[in-house]
Amino acid sequence: MAGRGKLIAVIGDEDTCTGFLLGGIGELNKNRKPNFLVVEKDTSITEIEETFKSFLARNDIGIILINQFIAEMIRHAIDAHMQSIPAVLEIPSKEHPYDASKDSILRRDNRE
Amino acid sequence: MGLSELEHLSLEVDEKLLRFMDQLELLEEKRVSLNALIEQGWFSISKARYSMGNKQVSSLQYASEIEPLLCVYTQKLDNGEIKYSTNTVNGKSNDDLKPVQDIGPQETGVRRRNKKLNVDEKEESEETISEQTYEYPRVRKCGHNPQQDPLKWFGILVPQSLKQAQTSFKQVIELSAEIASLQTTILNSREELWKDMEKKLKIQVKDSSHNVDQVEN
Numbered sequence: 001m002a003g004r005g006k007l008i009a010v011i012g013d014e015d016t017c018t019g020f021l022l023g024g025i026g027e028l029n030k031n032r033k034p035n036f037l038v039v040e041k042d043t044s045i046t047e048i049e050e051t052f053k054s055f056l057a058r059n060d061i062g063i064i065l066i067n068q069f070i071a072e073m074i075r076h077a078i079d080a081h082m083q084s085i086p087a088v089l090e091i092p093s094k095e096h097p098y099d100a101s102k103d104s105i106l107r108r109d110n111r112e
Numbered sequence: 113m114g115l116s117e118l119e120h121l122s123l124e125v126d127e128k129l130l131r132f133m134d135q136l137e138l139l140e141e142k143r144v145s146l147n148a149l150i151e152q153g154w155f156s157i158s159k160a161r162y163s164m165g166n167k168q169v170s171s172l173q174y175a176s177e178i179e180p181l182l183c184v185y186t187q188k189l190d191n192g193e194i195k196y197s198t199n200t201v202n203g204k205s206n207d208d209l210k211p212v213q214d215i216g217p218q219e220t221g222v223r224r225r226n227k228k229l230n231v232d233e234k235e236e237s238e239e240t241i242s243e244q245t246y247e248y249p250r251v252r253k254c255g256h257n258p259q260q261d262p263l264k265w266f267g268i269l270v271p272q273s274l275k276q277a278q279t280s281f282k283q284v285i286e287l288s289a290e291i292a293s294l295q296t297t298i299l300n301s302r303e304e305l306w307k308d309m310e311k312k313l314k315i316q317v318k319d320s321s322h323n324v325d326q327v328e329n
Contacts, residue, residue, distance in 0.1 A: 005183030005199065008285065014171050019153045021174065022262045022274070023281035024181030024200075028174070035180075038171050062184040062196065063292050084194045084299075085186055087292035091146070094154055098147050100140070105295050 006062030009055045009086070010036040011048065011070055013093055020065065035061060039070050049074045061086045069096040071104070078104045118315050125308045132301045139294050142287060149284045156277035163271045173265045181262075182282075184289055194296040196289040 008025040010017050017038045020026070028034040037043075037051045052074055055061050068090040071078055078088055092098035100106050161169040180201055187195040263270050263278060
């Protein structure tokens with residue numbers, strides 16, 4: 001993806017993913033895995049964590065957007081991510097408003 | 113000598129701390145805007161779902177092949193910060209993307225059949241045929257262009273609320289890049305601040321032990 005820019009990945013509920021895909025950030029083709037994951041009620045924590053780690057391992061993803069309530073499920077994996085790229089942004093969901101005290105970036109500031 | 117160095121360092125720490133607080137305040141403001149825009153986008157999607165039907169605005173409508181229209185560019189600055197910026201893929205806007213099918217003005221003339229052609233007319237007809245065949249690749253066999261406007265996944269005529277949702281989320285994406293840049297700036301500032309504070313502490317310890325030695329003597 002060098003020269004073409006990096007992708008923005010999304011891990012969120014259906015409306016969040018639909019909105020960001022409407023915005024034009026989605027990628028899905030036969031050869032590559034998608035850069036988004038629609039988290040539903042029956043989506044396992046293992047699948048979420050594996051998807052998150054796969055996004056971190058890809059060198060063509062610049063930002064990962066994740067609903068904060070989903071981030072809470074894999075908090076240990078998010079806290080372990082110390083690199084600048086990709087940036088991880090926690091966003092609110094329809095049923096769970098954003099809580100700055102739970103944000104990994106801001107908690108990293110307070111922790112030390 | 114140590115005292116002036118300590119004072120100088122204290123002033124630096126104060127300056128960096130104030131800058132750090134300003135950055136945190138800016139981050140908070142951008143976060144509030146981001147959250148408001150996202151909520152606006154969800155509301156518009158809900159309105160679209162209400163008018164189109166529950167199953168008409170869902171992940172079932174996503175295309176089988178999607179290419180990104182927006183991407184993010186990263187730039188590492190000299191001080192170690194990362195600057196994020198968004199742009200359309202290939203520098204083209206959505207308006208520049210070719211539609212799946214072009215009809216109307218491109219259909220020129222009426223084709224004639226069973227006509228004896230002269231040499232000139234033969235050349236003309238060959239050109240016309242080559243033009244017509246050149247147009248065909250525009251229409252994919254599956255009738256779907258991976259780089260099309262995602263609004264088209266939900267039908268040809270979509271409600272205004274869905275377009276509003278798209279606009280809101282496009283703004284969210286731009287704001288996300290700004291917040292990502294700000295986050296790296298904040299982490300960088302925090303690290304510098306901690307280094308200076310450790311340095312200040314070491315100087316203070318050194319000064320206090322020096323003072324104790326002087327008192328004992």
